[in-house]
Amino acid sequence: MTIDFQSLANPGVRTLHPYVPGKPISELERELGITNIVKLASNENPLGISPKAKAAIEAELKDVTLYPDANGYYLKEAYARKFGLEINQLTLGNGSNDVLDLAIRAYVAPGEEVVCSQYCFVAFPISAQAQGAVIKTVPAKSDYGHDLDAMAAAIGPKTKLVYVVNPNNPTGNWLKEDELKAFLAKVPANVLVVYDEAYFEYAHGTPGYPNAFAWLKDYPNLIVLRTFSKAYGLAALRVGFAISHADCAGYLNRVRQPFNVNSLALAAGVAVIGDDDYIARSVANNTAGMRQISAALEALGLPYIPSLGNFVCFDCQREARPIYEALLREGVIVRPLANYGLTHHLRVSIGTEAENQRFIEALKKVY
C-alpha cells in the first residue's frame, strides 16, 4: 500500500519550506573536526542564564511529573504587574513563534490575505502559508526596512492581518513612533496588526523607538508580541507573550494548547521578570558589542544596516556564501540570509566581547 502524502496534505503545507535554524555547534564540530567554536548565528543572549531563573528552575524540579499550570497564572500576574497590563490581555506562547501562529490560526482562514514586508522575520510567512493564507509581500524600502505606506496601501477587502516587526530580524531595521502611529491610523479596525517586538529590550530607550503597550487602548486591533528568548535569556525554555485587547486574547487562548508553556519556563519567567540586574547587564553587553562589531565592519569597509536588535546584518560586497563558509572554517558560525533573498548579506549576533573579537579576527583573515 502506497500513499501520496503530498496530495493528502493541506494545500499550504504541500510546498512549505520549514524554518532553517542556525547551524548547531555540535554539527560543525562533527563536520570540520574543530573545537572552540563561536556561534553568533541565533541572536541568543551570550551572558548565560539569569541566576534567579536558575534557582527558580531548580526549585521546580521536584514537580516535573505534574502538568504545568494551564493558565500560567503566576507568570501572567508578574508580567501584567511589571508592565501595567491586565492579565486577560495576555496570551502565553511556547516562544513568541507560537503566539504568532495562534494569531494566524484564530483569525486567518485559508484563502484570506495577510500583508508583510519583504525581509520580515520568516516565521510569519511560514505560519501563514501553513494556514493556507494568501501572503502579500510588500517590497522593502531601499534601506531594507518596512515600507509602511505601501503596506497600508496593500490592505484590501480580504486582508485579515498585517505583520510588522520592530526592530526587524534579520535586517535590524527599525520604525519610529510617528511612522507607526500614522500607519495604525490608516489600518481599518477589522484588520489585525501583529506587531513583533522580540528585540524590544535592546531597542527600548532609543530616541523615537516606540512603546506599543501605550497604543493598545486606542487600537484594539493591535497584537503586540514579546519574547523571553532574547534579553531575558530563556531561549531554551520557550516563553513568549501576545499582549492585546482582552477580547482578542480570548480567541487566541481558545486555540492555544492548554499546556503550551512548560512548568520550568513558567517558573524561570517569573524569576527573570524580577531580575532587572540581569536584563540591564544583557542590554549593556549588547550596546558595547554593537559598537565593537560596527567599528570593525567600518574598518573593513563593509556596509551594515543600523540595528536596534542584538545582531547586525552586513553587506559582504560580494556573494556571501563563500564568506560564510570561510568563517565556518575559522570556527565562527554566523547566519546566511539567502533564504531571505539577501545573497550578499550575513547576520552576526552580538556575543561577549571575546566572542565578538573572535568574529572580527576571523572576518579580517577572510577579507
Place this chain on the structure above:
Amino acid sequence: MTIDFQSLANPGVRTLHPYVPGKPISELERELGITNIVKLASNENPLGISPKAKAAIEAELKDVTLYPDANGYYLKEAYARKFGLEINQLTLGNGSNDVLDLAIRAYVAPGEEVVCSQYCFVAFPISAQAQGAVIKTVPAKSDYGHDLDAMAAAIGPKTKLVYVVNPNNPTGNWLKEDELKAFLAKVPANVLVVYDEAYFEYAHGTPGYPNAFAWLKDYPNLIVLRTFSKAYGLAALRVGFAISHADCAGYLNRVRQPFNVNSLALAAGVAVIGDDDYIARSVANNTAGMRQISAALEALGLPYIPSLGNFVCFDCQREARPIYEALLREGVIVRPLANYGLTHHLRVSIGTEAENQRFIEALKKVY
C-alpha cells in the same frame, strides 16, 4: 473603536470551548482554606521525577540562553534505537497534544471530516474544531468503548482522519489486537488513522493489548501517538511523539514549530528513555494502586470501567457533581466528566498507596 472579535475569528474558533484542566491544588487551598490536599485528577505519575532525568536537566541548565536543537536529534535517536524505528518516522511534539494538533493541521482542511468516538479524549475534537473540520462523533458501545465497526462505517468520501485512543482517556476502555487489525483493514488507504497510545506503558503486556509499531509497515496511513507525560513522568516538560511512515512525518514536521520542544525536555527525555527502573517502578505502582482502588470501589458497590490506564472511571450511581464537591471538601481532587456527557461518573488517577488510601477514606465518608 470597538471590534467584534467573534466575527473576526475563524468559524471553528468562534464557539470553541477550550480544554478544562484538573483543578490545581493551589486553587483549592485558596478556596477552602485547607492544606494536605491530594490531587488525583490529571493522570500524573505519582513517583516524582526520574533521578536520571533530574540529573540531565541540571546538566543542561548552563545552556538555557541557547535555542533548543530544532531537530531534537539525540532524543529522536535514543527513541528510535529503543523501539527499533527509523529517525525519519518520528515527529516531536510539545506533549502529544501538539502532535495530535499537527496531524490535523497538516492533513485536514476546513470542511473536511474527521471521525472519533463518543467519550474519546477531548483534545482531539478541540483541535479538529479549531481547524474547522466537520467532526463525526460515533456513539460509544454500551460499555463506553469505541465502536470500531460503526467508526469504519462512518468513514465517507470527505473523511481525512480517524482518531482511536487505546486505552481511552477518560473511560479507560481498551481495544484488542484482533479488533484493531480488522478495523485497520477496513479503513481506506487515503484516510489517516491517528492511534493514541498515551497510556501504552501501563497497558503493555496485558494479553491481547496490541503493539501498534508492528503495524506501521503494513499501514502507512497509521500515525501512532506516544507521550512522556505519563509513565515517563515528564508532564511538566511537554514531550510527545508521533510515529508514522517517514513520508507522513515529513509533512507533520513542516507544520511543526522548529523549537516546539524545549532543551530541558529533550535532555530529560533522553535520560528517562534510559531509566528502565523508573518506568518499571511507575508501572508496578500503578498495577498495585489499580487493585487497591478497584477493591475499594467494589466494596462500596460502585461500578467502574475496567481500565488499562493510570486512572479509573467509576459510576457514582447518582449525579456525580455533589460527590466531586464533597471529595473536594475532604481535600481530594478527582476529575468530573460532565464535559464528556458522563454526568454520573468521576475519574480518579492512581496515586501512591497513601494517596489512594486518602481517596478511599474520603469516598467512604461521602457515601
